[in-house]
Amino acid sequence: MILIWNKFKDILDLIVFKHSIFALPFLLSSMLVASKxxxxxxxxxxxxxxxxxxxxxxxxxxxxxxxxxxxxxxxLNNPRCKDRPNINGRIGKKSMWIFIILNALIFIFCSYLINNLAFILSFPVLFILAFYSAFKRFSSFVHLVLGFCLGLAPIAGSIVVLGEIHIFSIFLCLGVTFWTAGFDLLYSLQDMEYDKKAGLYSIPSRFGSKTTLLFSAFFHILAVCFWFIFVFVSPLGNLALMGVIISALILFFEHKIVRKNFSHINKAFFTLNGYLSIIFFIFIWVDLLWN
Structure with a gap:
């Protein structure tokens, strides 16, 4: 029993399960709006x-x-990654392949149960999710590709409820895409020197920390703009607008914290962005209930 529990904890560590909080509230927000x-x-x-x-x-x-x-x-040679289960040997390749295939089958089967469009799109979605990290080996667009992976959540919300990709979900997708790309840039500052040595194409390794901070701020401005458009094209009101404004303030403080001290990147990455996604969802939910 203890062995099973330890293996379960290793899997949670492998996939950093607590970071699921980033995309899930946007999926639910999209489903709420689609249902309305x-x-x-x-x-x-x-x-x-x-x-x-x-x-x-x-x-x-x-x-x-x-x-x-x-x-x-x-x-393997990145000090920040030395304690990951697949690097230190807690989880082997065979177990990882089983886990990958099992989750792919679950995703495809549940998509089939939802509707035809969800089932058809489940295959290209899995392809994108599987290979986004390969972009860091040849393109600095890797941050935007990662952002789009999370941005697929609101698109999925529209498909689940409406059976189509509604215009509101596209703007919400773009907002989530640039929000994610922006905070991923900040997170990538931790690996800037290692990425240079490894020949990777992250923006920090290619352009330095100052330019990375500018790109991140610009992406977050775009995210807020797309979230405002999302509210205006949806059956939402002033409470939802307030949620976007509060989200913008959280992003402002995130940048202020990181610019002051890079050692606070993890705090800004998880804590503030976790709060943002939950607050965003709550304001959308309350707005729809109020109306």
């Missing part, structure tokens, strides 16, 4: 809720495990 459009009610039903959450978790598990496996040669 379709049924004039924010409640989309237990089937959509359960299948949507299972798809989100299995897709993220698949993506994280796939990229841990793909990046082993890079992470």
């Amino acid at each position: 459009i379709a049924n004039d009610s924010a409640w989309f039903g237990f089937k959509a809720l359960i299948l949507g959450i299972i798809c989100a978790i299995s897709a993220r598990n698949f993506a994280m495990a796939s990229n841990r496996l793909m990046d082993e040669d890079i992470d």
